[in-house]
Amino acid sequence: MARQTTQERLDKIHRDALREFDSIQGAVQDERYQCLEDRRFYSLAGAQWEGPLGQQFENKPRFEFNKVHLAVVRVVNEYRNNRVTVDFQPKDGATNDKLADACDGLYRADEKSCTAEEAYDNAFEDAVAGGMGAWRYRACYEDEEDDENDKQRIVIEPIHDPESCLFFDLGARRQDKADAKRCYLLTAYTHDEYREEFNDDPESWPKTITRTAFDWCTPDFVWVCELYRVEEETATVRYFRGLDEEAEDMRVTDEDVERDPELLDELASTGFRLVREKKVKRRKVVKYFMTGGRIFSGKEHGPQQIPGRCIPIVVVYGERRVIDGVERCAGLVRYAKDAQRLINMLMSWLAVMAARFDLEKPIFDPRQVARHAYMWAEDNVKQYPYLLADALNDTEGNPIPGSGAPQGYTRAPNVPPAMAALAQIAQQALEDLLGNQQRGEDMQPNLSGKAVELIQTRLDMQSFIYTSNFRRGMKRGGEIWLSMMKAIVVETGRRMKTVGMNGEVGSVMLNQPAYDKDKARSYFLNDINKANFEVDVDVGPSSTSRRAATVRAIVGVMQFTQDPETLQVLTGMVLMNLEGEGMDDVRTWARDKLVKMGVVPPTEEEAAELAQAQANAKPDPQSQYLLAAAAKQQAEADQAVAKTVNTHADTELKQAQTVKTLAEAGSTDTRSQIDVAHAVQQAATPPAAPNPAPAA
Secondary structure, eight states: OOOOOHHHHHHHHHHHHHHHHHHHHHHHHHHHHHHHHHHHHHHSTTGGGOSHHHHHTTTSOOOOOOHHHHHHHHHHHHHHHSOEEEEEEETTOOSOOHHHHHHHHHHHHHHHHTTHHHHHHHHHHHHHHTSEEEEEEEEEESOTTOTTOOOEEEEEEEOSSHHHHEEEOTTOOSTTOTTOSEEEEEEEEOHHHHHHHHOOOGGGSOGGGGGSSSOSBOSSOEEEEEEEEEEEEEEEEEEEEOSOTTSOOEEEEHHHHHHOTTHHHHHHHTTOEEEEEEEEEEEEEEEEEEOSSOBOOSTTTSOEEESSSSOSEEEEESEEEEETTEEEEEOSSGGGHHHHHHHHHHHHHHHHHHHHTSSOOEEOOHHHHSTTHHHHHHHHHHOOSOOOOOOOBOTTSOBOTTTTSOSEEOOOOOOOHHHHHHHHHHHHHHHHHHTOTHHHHTOOTTOOHHHHHHHHHHHHHHTHHHHHHHHHHHHHHHHHHHHHHHHHOOOTTEEEEEEOTTSOEEEEEESEEEEETTTTEEEEETOGGGOOEEEEEEEOOOHHHHHHHHHHHHHHHHTTOOOHHHHHHHHHHHHHTOOSTTOHHHHHHHHHHHHHHTSSOOOHHHHHHHHHHHHHOOOOHHHHHHHHHHHHHHHHHHHHHHHHHHHHHHHHHHHHHHHHHHHHHHHHHHHHHHHHHHHHHHHHSOOOOOOOOOOO
16 A cells, blocks of 8 residues: 555645534534624624614614623623632642742743733633633744744733634533644635735635635635644653662653654663663644645645644633533623613614604694795704794685694603513613622612622622633643643753742743752753643732732731731731832832741742852841850850869779779789798698619
8 A cells, every 4th residue: 555645644634624624613603603793792883783673773763772891891800800820739739849839930921921911801701792712822932033042932822703713623522622633723814915925826726615615715815724633643662771770760752862863872872771661642733724725735834743732722611501412602791682682772762752752843734834934944943033824714815713823732652651661671681681780889888898798799609600611711721831831841951930929020940950969860950841730720819909908918917916026027018019100129128128037938049149148248246246255155165064074084083093002902912812821831841852863
């Protein structure tokens, strides 16, 4: 069997993608159209009269009393005052994991340096209003103009009109789309923009494109799709063991070999031996640029592998459910449209009635005003002091008495009771559907704090579902970001900016080389590739609101303490959290003071500066006096100890001399006794006989 070429593979992917996209479109088209209609309904002037109702009121006044827009803005403002932040937590439950804290700071730094806040706000408002919102993550170079700087960072970008341009495969059932295999993101180009950007002409597309349900090329636009495909491949993981049998085996992946082709030879030459291999499956995400005619190849718009293992797109929903096997979503506007339309219709009718019958108009016979018609026609403009009307004559030409008066007057119609009742019902229904936020704004000043808290809690619960669903999207975003960071931060000893919870700026060094003397091996501090974290989210006020709340809480605590040191710490905390023009230097000074007092943990740079300052600092006179006094007391104590030791030694010496004397005395007595015994023995023994002379 002949091997498939690259172009044949791209053609097959293109055919499969066109068929799948038509299936997705057919399944969700009606639901997505309602989402678009909802967003237009609350935000565009005149959109509330679109459709059959507007045709019925054509050429008539069509007023809008857009209460739906105000309800959406209230929910969005509640979110902006209580933003959702990502929190990385170690899976083993460690509370002092510095790498997790570093990832938190890095994520906040990436958010602050790009359009993340705009992306979040846009997605949340789209989800609340239309039912669906989205944003994307993208890896880019830190400095696009520096050809020598290859360092990358992650930016967060908004996705506009997600109901019209963002589609996942129908097999993705999870709300956060973590199980999606394919994703389609459409972008509209004018014909001229398309030709300039892609160097392609829609006229050259194959004619079979007309068979698809989706029109990829319209008279106004050419649709270009970014197709994200999750592809699996098999990789080899090798484990090497060195001369030290107790050391941990070294793990080498195919990516390590690709980055350093000489790695295997270096390991073999330094005494490492291969102990085992393992085949593993790895996910990768490839992005293709696709139109109705082809999938592009080449360097600029050809297939690109996305850093990480996740499709870098996050989708959030207002309300989401699956019915009849079709994913359905809705926002705050969906169920309030009919009540809003009814109010607009009733108010427009009442306005027409009030405009047409604002004055009682006299009714004349045409013969009475025939000669003075111009006065009656111009009266609204010229405001004549009087108007003329002729009397009627009888058959003989004589004026009829009293015939100069009007024959009658027009009367303003009475509002039908059904219309008044319907207006009241529609108003109440709209308030109930939108949450009746006015009740929270009409709180009386004499209400207790507990009652105010209960009212605010009830209002918050009406928008809780939108915040809860948005949290799921933020959690998925943290997972995507961490996966991409592992792929793009490959430099050794790379220093990156971090941002703390309260907005303080710091830095952290990733992949910093270090050496473990106990295990006799090298390793990396803050190794981002070993960041095996769970992603959680924290819902709370914005940094500004959080600081204001912190200041209020600390000021309240200061009333209950009299300890000077505690008051000094609390005052420093207040100064560190104050907002206002020109307060940056004050906050920095207060933080430095609290760091030196040991209240606030220092960053790595602050710790190094403190150590350097302590090494170079000269003690003040009082400190010198205290140090001298302490040294003197220590010397006196040492002298007393020395005297005690000498006295003890003299005592032991005297005891030794006594023992020696006794020993010597005992030795002399023993010697005398021995001499006496020898003398007695010699006296008791007779003299020996002489030996006989030897024979001749």
